[in-house]
Amino acid sequence: MKITGDQQLIKKMNKTIVLNTIRQQQPLSRADISSVIGLNKATVSSLVSELIESQLVSEIGPGESSGGRKPTLLLFNRSAGFAIGVDIRVNDLLAVLVDMEGNVIREKTVPLEDYSPGKVLDQIRKTIRGLMRRLPASPYGVVGIGIGVPGLVDEKSQVISAPNLGWDNVDLYEALSAEFGSNIHIDNEANAGAIGEKLYGAGRDSKDLIYLSIGIGIGSGIIVGGDLYRGTSNFSGEVGHMTVAENGPLCRCGNRGCWETLASEKALLDQAGTLWKDHAPSLEDILKEAKQGNEKVLNLLEQIGSQLGVGLANLVNILNPELIVIGNRLSLAGDYLRQAMLSTLGKRSLSYHRKQTHVDFAKLGIRSTALGAASLPITAFLADPDVSITEAALNP
Amino acid sequence: MKITGDQQLIKKMNKTIVLNTIRQQQPLSRADISSVIGLNKATVSSLVSELIESQLVSEIGPGESSGGRKPTLLLFNRSAGFAIGVDIRVNDLLAVLVDMEGNVIREKTVPLEDYSPGKVLDQIRKTIRGLMRRLPASPYGVVGIGIGVPGLVDEKSQVISAPNLGWDNVDLYEALSAEFGSNIHIDNEANAGAIGEKLYGAGRDSKDLIYLSIGIGIGSGIIVGGDLYRGTSNFSGEVGHMTVAENGPLCRCGNRGCWETLASEKALLDQAGTLWKDHAPSLEDILKEAKQGNEKVLNLLEQIGSQLGVGLANLVNILNPELIVIGNRLSLAGDYLRQAMLSTLGKRSLSYHRKQTHVDFAKLGIRSTALGAASLPITAFLADPDVSITEAALNP
DNA sequence: TAAGGTTAATTTGTTTATCAAACTAACTAA
């Protein structure tokens, strides 16, 4: 075992700190870095020159003088490489090609008809290949791939169960790494969404946040101290099946009164069913009616919002997060849910807790999961830049 | 700012790792340490000699040879110093004097009549002084003090609110540090209990656990990756006020259907009231009847157990912990609650999660909080052994 | 416009913690 540290560890840590400082506060000079992180000027110079050599950082010329020699400003080289993020959704999959800063370079939505693992995998492979074609020139090419899956993913990247796809024990990692290298990350869709919003969206300034993915069911990603909380064997965050009404409606999990029977997109659609005569309404139908001021629909949305608040209050009382971000499909109805939701949350959470917690809707909209998934290989790559260069880099 | 590392940091980290290895696996030799943690033999020797010099470690002579020179076995010097832990309970306070391994050296229970902060503080001070008198000789004396409080404690050690004591904004830290030095730790009673069970009790082998303190209300301490999860401003874990029955009984917090209205000691006492004609029963009365096979009482306990299971299932689904430890008063009724509790938990938690989570009752019984509180200054002291030597050490 | 002051970045030499290798010490087994 090797759990202790030596000088190389220190250097790696300091180099990472320097790189992250540049990423977050760019543009800035070597002298700035030294004063911000407290590292000696000489050491900063040395580490920066290594970062420049590996093309992760570049100089963009002199900045404003503050009375003496002009500083040489540094920039994170966002085009040093790219990453691909895939969100497997219920009817389609969304794939994005992003640069190292998470900016979307190219995007693709592919409808899914056949949910069998083999077919979906084929679609994923094809889509990834498509995104990798005609890449802008870059030193590292595509550094890795992240996939968000609507189901349980264990610590060995195995998809244990994905009810909405009808999957059990599917090994996406094995299948993809054979073609695309080792920097492949498979994670739960809500976990990926949480990371996406934390890095690029509503949670940028929060260390503790809960991302709620509300679609057919309710899933969540819990971020504690900046890192994802994973629980035993990676199965945390199944908040949709928390009991909020002991003798409530029957849930597909076999229980009664699960939160998602009362506050998910499915709950909304089920209850809206009686208001439509000719066909089962879609979320879009409902929103259209709401926009036109349909009283009954507005009341229904208010009721769902209130039920949302009940579960939120539980989460606030239990975990006292800085921020709750609501994402996925139901966030489209945010405007009609917000008021009732916040009101119930206010009533049902403890006063000291309520004051501290903010509730927001996803800033990345429908892309939270895909962007979060893409960030996984980027983070891994930047922590250890030698590890993972895909074929894209080798065949430019 | 100084967030980067240098050689001193490395040395401190490695020294801590060496010390913790000795604490956990003693007795063992320098060579053992080297092979366990991967540090070079020479480095281990150097660090160990410093630890011996500071009297935190001692040699206890040669061990069995395995074919060559006999190893010199090392032991953590559990009597290098002592710590005091105090648990402020509803009717009394429990104070313990422990050695550096958490062994109880002396113990004191003091009844509380007047709950005003001043009076309680006086009692605490008097009790601490009593425990510090006639200490066994030791190099460091009492290294610090930890206090567990039944209420919200913020990150600056301020007691924001303790409803059962009628406290608001009480500064225990200031008052105690004036007399006893700076290594004073104030924390929520359930947080301290969680740490106690983690270090010395049922949670020794678990990295993620939830400690439930079930007395008048239900509090919890959540340990994630070996560390306490604190939430924003240190207010996490108020699980007692999670809604499990939307239109259930009114709670003292103003809500309906909070878990603690259905599954706490108070819920049990309230509901048992109708079974006793002459007086309001105590938990002890109830347990006596249960022991004698009183059907109605047994049914009531079963019902409480089942309600316990509902909330447990929520926690399992949300946090998927390795272990849930139930402590404080209601754990005394563990034998009568267990079956119904586990059965409901089984029914209401998701199958993949249930398999992984164990539920246990506190191994330290009523002492979880006091021992956990005492561990706080010990941990702080061992992380930085120069910091905190109380007057006890100066006036031996 | 030359001198003095200021800020940026690099160079030089010192410190210090780890490590590998060689060594001493102390034992076992045949």
Add this chain to the structure above:
DNA sequence: TTAGTTAGTTTGATAAACAAATTAACCTTA
């Protein structure tokens, strides 16, 4: 007795951070 094994220390090399000195490039102002 001797060869082999394990424990622990000593010695010298290495590498990373640091302080101080130095070079570089600017600004201000008399």
